[in-house]
Amino acid sequence: MVKELTTGAITAKNVRKEFLDPNGNQVIALEKVDVDIKPGEFICLIGPSGCGKSTFLRLVAGLIQPTEGNLYLDGEEIKKPSYERGLVFQDPTLFPWLNIYENIAFGLKTRHIFKENKEDVKEFIKLVKLEGFEKALPHHLSGGMAQRAGLARALVNHPKVLLLDEPFGALDAFTRMNMQDELLRIWKERGTTMIMVTHDVDEAVYLSDRIFVMTPRPAKIESIVNVDIGRNATYGRKRDSGDFLQLRSKILQILDYTGKAAADIEYNI
Amino acid sequence: MSELVQTFRKEKTKEASRPDFRFRTILPILGVIVALATEILIPAHAKLKYANLPHYRYFLFIALSATILLGIASIFWGSLREKLNYRGAFIGGVFLFLTFLNLVTAKWMLLPQLYFPSIARIFSVFFEDSKLILTCIQSSLTLLVKGILIGFIAGMICGIAVGWSKKANYWIYPLIRILGPIPSSTWTPLALVVFPSAKGAAIFLIAFGVWFQITILTASGIQSVKKAYFEVSSTLGANDLQNLFKIAIPAASPSIFLGFFNATCSSFVALMAAEMIGCKSGLGWYVNWQKTMLSYPNVYAGLIVVAVFCYILVTLQFKVRDKLLSWQEGVVKW
Numbered sequence: 001m002v003k004e005l006t007t008g009a010i011t012a013k014n015v016r017k018e019f020l021d022p023n024g025n026q027v028i029a030l031e032k033v034d035v036d037i038k039p040g041e042f043i044c045l046i047g048p049s050g051c052g053k054s055t056f057l058r059l060v061a062g063l064i065q066p067t068e069g070n071l072y073l074d075g076e077e078i079k080k081p082s083y084e085r086g087l088v089f090q091d092p093t094l095f096p097w098l099n100i101y102e103n104i105a106f107g108l109k110t111r112h113i114f115k116e117n118k119e120d121v122k123e124f125i126k127l128v129k130l131e132g133f134e135k136a137l138p139h140h141l142s143g144g145m146a147q148r149a150g151l152a153r154a155l156v157n158h159p160k161v162l163l164l165d166e167p168f169g170a171l172d173a174f175t176r177m178n179m180q181d182e183l184l185r186i187w188k189e190r191g192t193t194m195i196m197v198t199h200d201v202d203e204a205v206y207l208s209d210r211i212f213v214m215t216p217r218p219a220k221i222e223s224i225v226n227v228d229i230g231r232n233a234t235y236g237r238k239r240d241s242g243d244f245l246q247l248r249s250k251i252l253q254i255l256d257y258t259g260k261a262a263a264d265i266e267y268n269i
Numbered sequence: 270m271s272e273l274v275q276t277f278r279k280e281k282t283k284e285a286s287r288p289d290f291r292f293r294t295i296l297p298i299l300g301v302i303v304a305l306a307t308e309i310l311i312p313a314h315a316k317l318k319y320a321n322l323p324h325y326r327y328f329l330f331i332a333l334s335a336t337i338l339l340g341i342a343s344i345f346w347g348s349l350r351e352k353l354n355y356r357g358a359f360i361g362g363v364f365l366f367l368t369f370l371n372l373v374t375a376k377w378m379l380l381p382q383l384y385f386p387s388i389a390r391i392f393s394v395f396f397e398d399s400k401l402i403l404t405c406i407q408s409s410l411t412l413l414v415k416g417i418l419i420g421f422i423a424g425m426i427c428g429i430a431v432g433w434s435k436k437a438n439y440w441i442y443p444l445i446r447i448l449g450p451i452p453s454s455t456w457t458p459l460a461l462v463v464f465p466s467a468k469g470a471a472i473f474l475i476a477f478g479v480w481f482q483i484t485i486l487t488a489s490g491i492q493s494v495k496k497a498y499f500e501v502s503s504t505l506g507a508n509d510l511q512n513l514f515k516i517a518i519p520a521a522s523p524s525i526f527l528g529f530f531n532a533t534c535s536s537f538v539a540l541m542a543a544e545m546i547g548c549k550s551g552l553g554w555y556v557n558w559q560k561t562m563l564s565y566p567n568v569y570a571g572l573i574v575v576a577v578f579c580y581i582l583v584t585l586q587f588k589v590r591d592k593l594l595s596w597q598e599g600v601v602k603w
Contacts, residue, residue: 063500083506093497097519097596107505110515137596157505 005040007074008160008193010060015069017055029055030219033069035212039160042187042194044204047214047222047255053197055219057163060195061087073160083107086154090166092146094138100149101125101134107157117156124152127186144175148182155186164196168203180207184235201251205229205244206236213254223254291350293357294343297336300364305329307368307376314378317387324396325371325389332364386566394570401555402574408550409578412468413540416475417533424480424528428487432521433513442488449481453535454542467547475539482532483525490524491517523597526590533586537579552578 015033018026030052037043045053058064059071062081071078073085081087094103105121108114114121125131128148138146147167154162167183168176180203187194198204204211208227215222229243237244308329313320343350367388373379375387395402427445430437453474460470494517502516518525544553552575559567 061500061504063503081500081503083504085504087501087504089497089501091497093495093501095498095502095516095519097522099596106502106515110502110505110507110511139596153501153505163504 005038005191008039008191009072009074010037010161010193010195011035011072011075012056012059013070013072015056015059015066015071017052017059017064018067028218030059032220035221035224037193037195039074040191040193041210042208043196043210043212044208045195045197045212045214046199046201046204046251048216050216050219051214052216052219053214054165056214057087057165057195057197060161061085061163063087083111083157084159085161085163086157086159087163088147088150088154088165088167090169092138092143092150094141094146094149094153096138098138099134100130100136100138100141103138103149104153104156106153111157120156124156127155127189128152128182143171144179147171147179151183151186155190155192158190159192161193161195164194166197166199169199176203181234181236183207188235201248202239204251205247206239211251213251215255225251225254289347289350290344291354291357293355294340294350294353296357296361297353297364298333298340300361301329301333301336304364304368304371305333307371311372311376313375313387317375317378317382319387319390319393320375322387322389322393324392325387328392336360383563384565386569390566391569391573394567398567398570402570405550405552405555405571406574406578408548409540409544409552412471412543412548412551413475413536413582416472416540417479417536419472420476420479420532420536421483421529423476424483424532425487425525427480427484428525428528429491429513429518431484432488432491433517438488445481445484449485453478453481453539457542457546461547467543467549470546471540471543471548471551474543475536478535478539479532482535483528486524486528486531487521490521490528493524494520523594526594530583530586530590533582537575541575 012033012035015030016028017030019029021027033056045056047053055064059066060073060078062078062085065079078085094100095106098106101121104124105114108117108121125134128151130145130149130152133141133145133149138149141149147170151167164183168179171179183194184207186192194207196204196207205227211225211227212221213223213225214220225247227237227247229237229241229247231237305326308326339349339353343353371388374382374385375389427441431442431445432438456474456477457470460473461467464470464473498516498520499512502512507515540551541553541556544551545557548554552571556568556571556575559565559571
């Protein structure tokens with residue numbers, strides 16, 4: 001099971017990203033990012049909105065370029081989007097004019113390697129448990145199924161890194177927990193480096209090896225938390241263990257949400 | 270157990286195919302009978318010319334046998350029964366309307382017969398003038414297909430360029446904004462000078478209208494494609510060209526189709542207008558020419574042909590659209 005993982009390392013060196021807002025003012029979307037992500041690591045980015053989580057994901061995807069600094073995948077500079085860095089959004093963004101099979105095969109077809117990899121498409125449809133839905137159109141699927149199809153579409157390309165932007169944010173609590181376990185299973189099976197943006201502290205603690213806790217104004221990585229709680233049989237963690245809860249409150253503390261948020265709520269009442 | 274299921278299934282299918290009857294499937298037959306009775310029993314007005322033309326009667330006899338056959342078939346065929354039951358009142362109503370027309374024209378002659386001829390006379394035109402009408406249909410169809418094809422291709426090219434490339438947008442878009450809204454018939458004087466034949470001018474006028482509609486809706490369709498689609502496809506390995514042909518155009522296809530629908534509808538207008546100015550054949554020319562000859566039966570016959578002609582073309586288009594755009598959720602119905 002344990003594979004020697006050699007690809008999928010992300011390095012960010014002194015990355016800074018600025019935007020111009022509609023009024024022409026400079027806004028710092030992210031600054032002072034210096035991180036090393038090891039091959040096959042599961043990273044969660046957590047923080048309130050405006051902290052630059054999605055910006056970091058887009059930088060790694062190559063959809064936007066840093067204002068300063070550089071990002072590398074396995075030592076190679078990231079300059080534009082590539083199938084090596086797959087992307088999954090909260091909205092599954094399946095192409096509505098293609099059926100599920102065609103959606104999942106899209107990447108292979110654009111890269112002109114579909115014919116020799118037809119079996120892969122089948123395998124991934126099986127992996128995300130969508131057998132029998134190959135001919136269905138995206139709007140026929142439930143939210144969870146569509147999200148699984150989106151995952152399979154990114155995974156069939158064998159990306160070295162999978163970038164997930166709140167992939168389970170729109171799902172109900174039960175589907176969400178199932179999807180988390182499925183993601184972990186896929187992660188273990190394929191050894192893909194995972195970088196996931198989330199709002200949910202529990203989700204981050206449950207899934208990741210390390211958590212990048214981010215804060216806004218200025219948007220930056222405030223602290224990196226190692227999650228050294230043992231994983232269970234489904235590779236997740238016991239959600240009600242003391243360690244879990246302790247780590248959870250530690251992260252909330254870093255985010256400055258424990259006392260202050262409670263106090264805010266009281267004042268508002 | 271499985272036997273039980275099988276017998277149960279047999280029972281079910283038997284039930285589904287059991288002869289059944291719906292009251293409203295008779296309504297078409299009743300409508301035709303009323304029309305036929307009026308036509309046969311009430312004598313034509315004394316002053317009516319060509320009172321002995323049998324075409325309307327023939328039509329009604331054919332209609333009678335057709336509706337009776339449909340009625341009988343619907344007793345055995347469930348899906349036809351439901352359809353006929355739904356449409357029955359309308360079909361019957363159509364024949365009542367024909368009866369009404371028959372009464373006010375041929376039977377009681379409440380309207381001047383020069384401008385409002387009897388139904389039989391209008392129907393007789395289809396037989397007497399069938400050769401000319403067929404050549405006119407052919408000629409109109411040729412003009413229309415050529416015009417729409419040229420306009421569609423030019424419109425797609427312009428629309429894609431304007432929707433996709435900022436440079437093309439900068440240079441071409443203002444031009445489209447200025448030229449496009451001009452009704453294509455306004456170009457008639459110029460078209461007649463530039464093109465050596467009236468047919469060429471007519472094709473240009475049709476193509477122009479189509480070009481504008483397609484360009485505008487293709488461009489706006491491409492511009493309003495969700496950015497996330499491109500982001501996802503880029504991270505799946507698509508390059509710029511693939512993003513255009515595999516994402517932008519399919520995503521914009523509902524909009525392009527709307528443009529095509531608008532374009533064909535306006536192309537009918539352009540076709541009729543174009544044929545009335547210089548051509549010596551075509552449906553528009555036929556109607557206009559018969560009007561100047563004061564032969565109104567032929568005018569009505571021509572109008573009926575035009576209506577059927579346009580109806581078939583639009584229906585054809587809907588069929589194609591339903592096939593190509595079935596992926597859309599809650600497809601807009603026209």
